[in-house]
Amino acid sequence: xxxxxxxxxxxxxxxxxLALLFAAGLKLxxxxxxxxxxxxxxxxxxAALTVAILANVALFxxxxxxDLTREKAFTPSAEARDLVLALKEPIDVAxxxxxxxxxxxxxxxxxxxxxxxxxxxxVQLIDADQSPALANSxxxxxxxxxxxxxxxxxxxxxxxxxxxxxxxxxxxMRQREMVVCFAAGHGEYDIDNFEFHTHFEGAQSHHHDAxxxxxxxxxxxxxxxxxxxxxxxxxxxxxxxxxxxxxxPDDCAVLVEANPRTAYSPKESELLRRYLExxxxxxxxxxxxYVLDDSIAAVxxxxxxxxxxxxxxxxxxxxxxxxxxxxxxRYGTHPVTRGLSLSxxxxxxxxxxxxAADVRVVPLATSSTESYIxxxxxxxxxxxxxxxxxARIIVLASEGRxxxxxxxxxxxxxxxxxxxxxxxxxxxGNSDVVLAGIAWLTREERAPTMxxxxxxxxxxxxxGAQMRGIFIVTxxxxxxxxxxxxxxxxxxxx
Amino acid sequence: xxxxAWIAAALAATAFLAALAFTGxxxxxxxxxxxxxxxxxxxxxxxxxVEVTSGDRRWYFVRGExxxxxxxxxxxxxxxxxxxxxxxxxxxxxxERILTDAELAGVDVAQFGLDPPRSRVILRGSGADSFAISFxxxxxxxxxxxxxxxxxxxxALLPGFVPEAWEQxxxxx
Numbered sequence: 001x002x003x004x005x006x007x008x009x010x011x012x013x014x015x016x017x018l019a020l021l022f023a024a025g026l027k028l029x030x031x032x033x034x035x036x037x038x039x040x041x042x043x044x045x046x047a048a049l050t051v052a053i054l055a056n057v058a059l060f061x062x063x064x065x066x067d068l069t070r071e072k073a074f075t076p077s078a079e080a081r082d083l084v085l086a087l088k089e090p091i092d093v094a095x096x097x098x099x100x101x102x103x104x105x106x107x108x109x110x111x112x113x114x115x116x117x118x119x120x121x122x123v124q125l126i127d128a129d130q131s132p133a134l135a136n137s138x139x140x141x142x143x144x145x146x147x148x149x150x151x152x153x154x155x156x157x158x159x160x161x162x163x164x165x166x167x168x169x170x171x172x173m174r175q176r177e178m179v180v181c182f183a184a185g186h187g188e189y190d191i192d193n194f195e196f197h198t199h200f201e202g203a204q205s206h207h208h209d210a211x212x213x214x215x216x217x218x219x220x221x222x223x224x225x226x227x228x229x230x231x232x233x234x235x236x237x238x239x240x241x242x243x244x245x246x247x248x249p250d251d252c253a254v255l256v257e258a259n260p261r262t263a264y265s266p267k268e269s270e271l272l273r274r275y276l277e278x279x280x281x282x283x284x285x286x287x288x289x290y291v292l293d294d295s296i297a298a299v300x301x302x303x304x305x306x307x308x309x310x311x312x313x314x315x316x317x318x319x320x321x322x323x324x325x326x327x328x329x330r331y332g333t334h335p336v337t338r339g340l341s342l343s344x345x346x347x348x349x350x351x352x353x354x355x356a357a358d359v360r361v362v363p364l365a366t367s368s369t370e371s372y373i374x375x376x377x378x379x380x381x382x383x384x385x386x387x388x389x390x391a392r393i394i395v396l397a398s399e400g401r402x403x404x405x406x407x408x409x410x411x412x413x414x415x416x417x418x419x420x421x422x423x424x425x426x427x428x429g430n431s432d433v434v435l436a437g438i439a440w441l442t443r444e445e446r447a448p449t450m451x452x453x454x455x456x457x458x459x460x461x462x463x464g465a466q467m468r469g470i471f472i473v474t475x476x477x478x479x480x481x482x483x484x485x486x487x488x489x490x491x492x493x494x
Numbered sequence: 495x496x497x498x499a500w501i502a503a504a505l506a507a508t509a510f511l512a513a514l515a516f517t518g519x520x521x522x523x524x525x526x527x528x529x530x531x532x533x534x535x536x537x538x539x540x541x542x543x544v545e546v547t548s549g550d551r552r553w554y555f556v557r558g559e560x561x562x563x564x565x566x567x568x569x570x571x572x573x574x575x576x577x578x579x580x581x582x583x584x585x586x587x588x589x590e591r592i593l594t595d596a597e598l599a600g601v602d603v604a605q606f607g608l609d610p611p612r613s614r615v616i617l618r619g620s621g622a623d624s625f626a627i628s629f630x631x632x633x634x635x636x637x638x639x640x641x642x643x644x645x646x647x648x649x650a651l652l653p654g655f656v657p658e659a660w661e662q663x664x665x666x667x
Binding site: 096099100127128129130131132133135140141142143 | 631
């Protein structure tokens with residue numbers, strides 16, 4: 001926004017200066033002193049030319065640029081700009097666009113702007129109809145195809161969206177294959193499942209929990225959307241099984257345990273402990289109804305984490321009218337939480353930090369100070385069951401060493417799993433939380449971040465407090481004021 | 495303004511409205527009158543002679559009283575319908591894009607496959623009018639083909655089915 005304001009300032013500054021010069025030209029005498037008419041005319045023409053050239057040079061050097069479209073259709077996204085600004089090595093982009101396609105033409109404008117951001121970003125805009133031989137030589141077989149090259153690495157992206165180009169850049173810059181391993185064997189969310197609205201349908205209402213279990217049971221949620229997002233970022237998703245007793249592979253940059261449904265055996269917990277001891281990174285997402293066995297609880301405790309029981313109820317910050325669907329807009333200070341917006345957690349259990357040597361634990365997301373815990377999420381009880389209302393930790397990050405001789409591990413634990421499922425992943429800031437978490441766990445938090453585009457309709461989402469506020473203002477206050485004014489007027493005229 | 499001026503202005507305004515009311519028109523919803531958009535300027539029914547060259551195959555057709563006959567080249571049954579279809583496509587099916595002189599400046603035209611062309615068609619009408627077009631290489635997607643008229647510098651991108659109709663004229667696949 002500040003860059004846009006600066007652009008507007010430059011533009012109107014130049015226009016104002018030209019208008020002032022024009023007005024001055026009308027006011028000032030045509031003859032200058034006792035010079036002849038010819039000399040005066042030459043001077044005036046020279047001055048006009050100088051001013052015109054200066055104005056053009058000023059606009060060129062200050063790159064004044066205005067995009068008046070509501071969607072900012074000709075302005076690169078902030079993520080793409082940041083990514084290009086951070087380029088340290090030369091990148092060549094050859095974009096074979098179709099001239100008749102307005103989206104492709106808009107992207108050429110954006111690529112030209114991005115090229116001016118960083119001399120390492122070289123852009124070649126090629127009309128694909130005019131240069132079929134060049135397209136053939138680069139193996140391009142379709143319109144609106146960008147060939148990104150860095151040294152001997154090459155990626156082709158077919159798009160009219162600058163964010164896709166930025167994602168391609170991100171993939172191109174990654175020097176090695178990064179594997180995200182998803183634990184399997186305990187009934188976890190499936191990365192091959194792309195269903196996005198599997199749920200339980202109750203007799204009285206529509207729920208995303210077990211309240212409608214007696215009526216219809218549908219397939220469990222999947223996390224295919226998360227997998228697709230990771231793959232767009234150039235990461236590789238793979239399943240690994242603990243049940244075989246084999247060690248977690250060393251090439252797993254991150255191990256994601258998303259919603260286990262059966263208990264870990266001590267042997268499996270030991271595998272996880274050894275993985276963390278080797279300097280591994282893990283993301284553990286557990287639902288309120290999951291019973292942890294002692295062995296995995298001990299591993300987590302060694303990492304400074306305790307997973308509590310019950311379900312958090314937050315009467316103040318929740319999504320729509322469901323007080324168990326916790327909405328979080330303020331986060332702990334951590335590389336994961338930079339720039340995060342509102343995220344929500346449908347049915348979360350509380351987490352606690354426990355003292356552990358050589359380990360640093362940071363709460364990332366917490367409920368409001370009015371929240372409390374109930375043990376039966378489907379029960380009618382709405383009063384606190386354990387202690388007074390207080391903020392509860394929903395997500396935390398832990399890093400350090402399991403033992404003195406161990407390599408430093410990284411761990412993110414969440415007391416909720418379905419916020420990453422297909423049904424909730426794309427909405428609000430949920431995908432940001434997960435992807436930023438994965439970036440930190442892969443130790444790429446300093447690399448440029450890029451959220452992959454997720455196809456959802458634009459929505460305005462409000463917390464319970466915001467909805468109440470709008471209700472009070474629009475339904476009670478405004479009509480009430482009108483009625484009050486009417487009564488006052490009647491009283492005065494009476 | 496005096497009274498007569500006002501009367502004249504009122505009459506003029508009424509006449510203007512009446513003229514608008516009784517002229518113009520509005521097409522039916524979703525309907526647009528068909529207009530041939532192809533490069534062929536000679537009406538299809540006025541074409542009398544056709545010469546086609548495609549690779550090493552050549553055809554020469556003449557329209558007589560009883561219809562088309564092949565004077566040169568091998569043809570199979572039903573070639574008359576194929577020929578009529580090819581002429582109709584050339585007349586009706588318009589280019590997807592025309593690369594102008596300015597767009598071709600500094601561009602190596604050899605990449606369009608027009609020198610020599612992959613196929614070439616010459617049509618002559620009932621008068622002295624004639625039309626010659628060369629078809630070249632396919633575009634990036636392979637769905638359109640570059641084409642150039644003999645007397646033009648511009649290069650058109652025609653739908654691929656137009657040159658294919660000519661190249662399959664003899665009945666070969």
